[in-house]
Amino acid sequence: MPTVTLNRKEFEKLVGKALPTEELKDRLAYLGTDLDEVTDKDITVEIFPNRPDMLSEQGLARAFSSFIGVKGLVQYPVKAATERLIIEEPVKNVRPYTACAIVKGISFTDERIREVIQIQEKMHVSYGRNRKKMAIGIYPLEKIKMPIRYTALPPKEIRFRPLEASREMDGLQILSQHPAGREYGHLLEGKELFPVFIDANDEILSMPPLINSEKTGRINEQTKDVFVECSGFDFTVLHRGLNMIVTALADMGGEIHQMTLAYPEGKKKTPDLKPWEMDLSLAYVNRRLGLELSEKDLKEHLGRMGHGYQKGRVQVPAYRADIIHQVDLVEDIAIAYGYENFVAEMPKTPTLGEENAREKQKDRIAEILVGLGLLETSTYHITNKEDQLRKMEAKGELIELSNALTIEHSSLRRELLPMLLAVLSRNRHNEYPQRIFEMGSVFLEDKDGVTETGIREEEHLAVALCDAKADYTSIRQVLDYLMMLTDREVMVKPCEHPSFIPGRAGRIFIDTVEAGFIGEQLSPAVLANWELDMPVVGFEIKI
Amino acid sequence: MKLEELAQGLHPLERKVLPFLRTHHDAVSLISASGLKEVEVIRALQWLSNKDIVLLDIARKKVVELDRNGTLYKENGLPEKRFLAAIQKKSLSLDAIGRSAGLGKDELNVCIGLLKRKAAIDTKKGKVLTCSITENGKKILAKETLEERFLKQEFPLPLDSLQDELRFAFDELSRRRQILRIREEKTTNVRLTEAGKRLAAMELTSDVLESLTPGMLKQGTWKGKTFRKYDVSINVPSISGGRRHFVNQTIRAIKDLWLELGFKEMKGPHIMTEFWDLDALFVPQDHPARYEQDTFFIKKPKQGSLPPVWKKVRDVHETGGDTGSRGWGGRWDRDQARQNILITHDTYLSAKVLAETRPEDLPVKTFQVMKVFRNESLDWKHLFEFYQVGGIVIDPDVTFRHLLGYLRTFFRKMGFEKVRIRPAHFPYTEPSAEVEGFHPVKKQWIELGGSGIFRPELVKPLLGIDVPVLAWGLGIERHRLFRHR
Structure with missing residues (x-):
């Protein structure tokens, strides 16, 4: 399970409330994390693999503040798309999909850059299955000329200076010589074409899922606006992953801008942060949990977990990738109700024990x-x-x-x-x-x-x-x-x-x-x- | 204790030794005077000392003895002297010296080093190495060296007694192979205490009986006699008997608890297809737990066969099937599911129970204790084989609160008064809960196991209907921790 370390001051600022250490520990445990350590300076927690949206300081603070108060569904405004990304035919057989966004107006301090890198790394490992399922790239927007193309080239024709390298390399050299290439090279090994993001100046921005270019792919303290891309094999997976990242960036003060993705088969727009809806039956919830909740209770408990609720329909935040069945909402309700508040009970029907x-x-x-x-x-x-x-x-x-x-x-x-x-x-x-x-x-x-x-x-x-x-x-x-x-x-x-x-x-x-x-x-x-x-x-x- | 009582409690060995203590004051002379064996005398003295009849003073001292080479050299002279004697008249090759002085190759090499250090010889390297004696060498040959003087002593020699020149010679010879060795000598000095003196002066009656024999019983000769009194407070040598392995003792105790709670015990093989170990449990095929490094795969046969229910399981993975779920998406790979592996957890057996249960049989409560396997290198913290105990309740009328009920009851029977249940994540349960027990000595919450209600995506394809299935899995090592507290 991925472990994240958060700055306690920063976390409390985001939550809007400072709790005494013991209470903080208790509440974090009952929200559903494995606590490693809480000191005056840091909070170290393990995040369960079903909640990648809590891998960032912002994501965890969002879930936590709602859990200890009742916030309900948080709406994230998204500006209409002005920029375009073109997905070209050759990438189809290599790493077919990408979901992208632009986030503007973030002040990148040293601390903040570290945070963004941490989010990216933790998401790569867990949700991204070591970059196989999803790889994330974040780029300073001012170094890029729009529109960007997502395509694939023969490895020999890919030439750029990757991050942490002293010189220009071609695709194959990156695979064999660059640390990132040696670690994740197996994801591209043997392919005739390697995927690349290229801007309108024909600068190669990156070679996913391996490495960004030093020239156009490094965020520093002057960066204000960023271009974010997620690449992989399942568009829904990528879109959810992108939603988790941009909402964390929005919680850092960023403004989310949609992008138009021109796929050969048609246009798509990402990110889409509109909550999606799911049916939930109150009787089902009560039967599973052994409770007698009213619809009002239901709305309150769902709100505590960041969901909206109206007449049997739940609005699920766009960054929650783990809700695939109404039982997942049942669990969220149980967490909001508080595991510690359930009264244990033994079934009345007796059965006979039988040894093998x-x-x-x-x-x-x-x-x-x-x-x-x-x-x-x-x-x-x-x-x-x-x-x-x-x-x-x-x-x-x-x-x-x-x-x-x-x-x-x-x-x-x-x-x-x-x-x-x-x-x-x-x-x-x-x-x-x-x-x-x-x-x-x-x-x-x-x-x-x-x-x-x-x-x-x-x-x-x-x-x-x-x-x-x-x-x-x-x-x-x-x-x-x-x-x-x-x-x-x-x-x-x-x-x-x-x-x-x-x-x-x-x-x-x-x-x-x-x-x-x-x-x-x-x-x-x-x-x-x-x-x-x-x-x-x-x-x-x-x- | 009264003197008479002491006297009556004396062991025959003590009785034999006691009279000699007035005239003999150390173990060696007691052995020769009494005619007893050394162990007998030592044991008698030890017992007498325990009863404050004698005072023992055990002195240890180190003595020097001649080792194998030392004995030889004492007889035939030191090799370096023999070396010098051989070249007294003319210089010789090393081989010739060896033959003439009767020295082996190792000894020759030691000699060359030693004699060159003392400037007693010159060496010349030609085709072979030749040695000639120097003036200094002649002097040394004529004189008795300190080492030679040392070897002439009477051995064993007390180590403490070595002074000056002898000490120097001892140090020199100790560096060389198997000339001297040091042994620790123990002398036991005995002195009677006041009580001991009085006891030794007493006329010890010899008609106390030692052990009761069948002969005495048959003939009735024990009548009118007294038996020697034993010191019943003594420690006796320990014995060991047959017993079950401690892991199986723990398993027995855990099994009894589940049987008392009305559960049926299940058994199953340790090699299974991934299908039952993971796919049937709705673990996505790209889940990190399925990465090769955690699982042991079987070389031959590599793959097993799938049960007819595989299509339903495939559908639920890909699209959610008819369960109301969205599924994991992507394509479910049948070949991956067919791989034979060593089971990674006992829960696979719960999936099999579900598949074999008919809805009209409910409620069904089963449990299993099984060895499971993880591909980790073996060290004090990680075992590649360990036991798990797990169980399920398939019952249309149970809820999350009943899950807590079972867990609390079980752990109360195990001796945990304080148990708490926290949110957790497992791919096959929803809601999921971690069970923790409060360790009364360590004063902290300790993880005891995982639990939850099986996901509908798991239950419906296997059982045919979606009913609550309470499930838990616990490692038994943790339980031992508590039982042996």
């Missing part, structure tokens, strides 16, 4: 084995070929991960006995006898095509006894005792098993169904692989 049958059986097995003095272990499901196969002198296939971080944890276990040997191997310095067991899932290929994933998971039990006197009798006694108490018939037939001494391993049949293997001892080669110098006997069965 296999889990019940596992509990019973554990009880029996613990009664024999065995210790239960709990190991990882993700292990490796070395432990599961090579150290066991066994062959076969494991279910592997395709993006493991380490070789040590790269495959899923198919047997539990190797996991127990790993535990014994790690506990060589402890006293003997060591008698352990584990129950859990193992992962196998589903050869019968029964499961939806093609992988079969089985629940296994493994027991290992490690002791100078560990022999076949002692492990068989554990198996027989367990089978007797769980009322099963057990039979063991001789078999060859690569991990055991030849002639001392057997296949276990429970109620005539093959269920696992048992043996004395794990072969000296296996024990040497695990660096164990104490005999180990064991069995593993399917539960």
Whole structure:
């Protein structure tokens, strides 16, 4: 989740009220943010990903002031379009859409420039999905000659000096040499044409979603008016994102001007800050929340969250991108009502609890084995070929991960006995006898095509006894005792098993169904692989 | 304690040692006088000391002993002396010196360094290295060196006793390999206390019984005898028994709570398609949580199959389908949904329950405890495998207030008196709430888990109707924190 740090003084000025620290913390938490820290100077909060409109000081202050008072819907005036932006055919297959605006009359102090950069960065990461879904560019208007064209060029023909670079570069050089290119270059890699904004002087303003030009794309303290563009693949997404940015700029004292976007298929105008409308049923709200709100309450609570309301219709601010269903308004109402004010209640209808049958059986097995003095272990499901196969002198296939971080944890276990040997191997310095067991899932290929994933998971039990006197009798006694108490018939037939001494391993049949293997001892080669110098006997069965 | 009582409580070993204490005052002589083993004497003395019968004074001192090379050199002379002796008459190559003085390669190298430092030899580098003795070397050869004098001492030698020249020789030899070693010697001096003296003077009756044997019981020989009194306040060596793993103990306790609240336990596989883990839960396909770095993917088989309900799920993602939602927009990718992954949260099982529930079965209450997986590197704070517990209530008559009711009841049973619920965000619940418990020791609110009411975009495609589904997911590590407080 994105974390933003706000200047407390500035925030209080925007809110129009200074709250004591404890109350401020409490209210911010109940508005729906994760509080990191509040000091006299700064407020640090985490913004939930559904509220990118609160990523700016202005956006958060707007939501907060409304939450602690009742402001209702804030209207943002928008001046009619005088400037034009032309979207050209070639950009269609690269990064097809842009939504743009002009904001005039902001006094850019050092602090303010930092704020604008912060908004841009936070929005890139969260709402913009690391610039993939939306990238934002902000430019000093006085350096630009209108109209601007949004088009795409072969990378070699794109030449300009990008921000933070000392010289002119072409499109490919930016990708390979510029820090922004190296970080986000994958978004353009392999494309024949790269998108660019070009002004009427044929100056390249930027190459989205990567970098602005040093000449026309850097805001400084002399800047008053700015051109703002958002580029990406979904016009609605971009338009909402643009609305979030221009409203924050308007809260800094800016005046919003619409722009005409000339798409090949027709004209559009952005930004459009007219609230959009959604139906909301009072009965639905009360049924979901367990409240008995009146229509007047509804209007008040919606107002607290910045919405307008009239006769079953809600006016949603144009910067709220997260309202996609009336339940989203239900949540806003719950927040306005105050989570702390809900009275908890238990349903009257009783239901019967029911434990999973296999889990019940596992509990019973554990009880029996613990009664024999065995210790239960709990190991990882993700292990490796070395432990599961090579150290066991066994062959076969494991279910592997395709993006493991380490070789040590790269495959899923198919047997539990190797996991127990790993535990014994790690506990060589402890006293003997060591008698352990584990129950859990193992992962196998589903050869019968029964499961939806093609992988079969089985629940296994493994027991290992490690002791100078560990022999076949002692492990068989554990198996027989367990089978007797769980009322099963057990039979063991001789078999060859690569991990055991030849002639001392057997296949276990429970109620005539093959269920696992048992043996004395794990072969000296296996024990040497695990660096164990104490005999180990064991069995593993399917539960 | 009275003297008689003390006497009756004496262990047989104490009884054996006690008479010798009047004449013997250290552990070594007690061992030889009593004929007991060292451990027996030491244990008896320790017990007697615990009862204030004796005073123990344990002195530790360091002594110097000859190590492997030291013993050899004491017998055959120091290598540097043998080196000089070999070239006394004429200069020789290094090999020849080695043969004549019986020195190994390492020893030769040590000698060259040492002797050059003392200006005892000259070396000449030709095809092979040759060494010749100097005048100074001859003097050294004729004289007994400090090191040689040191080796002639009687060992073990108390380290404290080394003075001046011997100390210098000790330092020199200590630098060289395996000539000397230092051992710590412990001497235990024993003195009887006043009570001890009186006790030692007493005639100790020997007819107290030590342990009760089956023979005594059969023959009745215990009659009329007294048993030795034990010191029942002593600490005994610890033993360990069989027990369940502590994580499973916690899981058992949590399961019991949900079972008591009328929930049914669910189980499911750990490998699942992304469809059930994320798409069915209405998590958008470009959600940051779905970025590769958080999820473990399966190499083979890479993809699984989709259930028939996939089309409804696709529609709800793209347009909202028939749920009254606008959906996430964009195109929903079927191939992405088919990818096999290790489950990233237990909530997928709740989606499966919804898909398998018929509206006429309601209300349905289920929960699950499951291992879930995140692709993070392992360190003390991050585990790539951990347990989650989650549950749902599918009931047309429940509200947000019932969600709070369940959570409060559960956490009260867990031992949290103070629980608060705050706004939160999860892609599949609306309203969403974070549950926090007040830690009575740390005096702060601690995150316990997430909860909410499932979004209609999740419920309707799977269940067929839109009814409230209360849902929560909690990590079990947090619960342990409280239970073990």
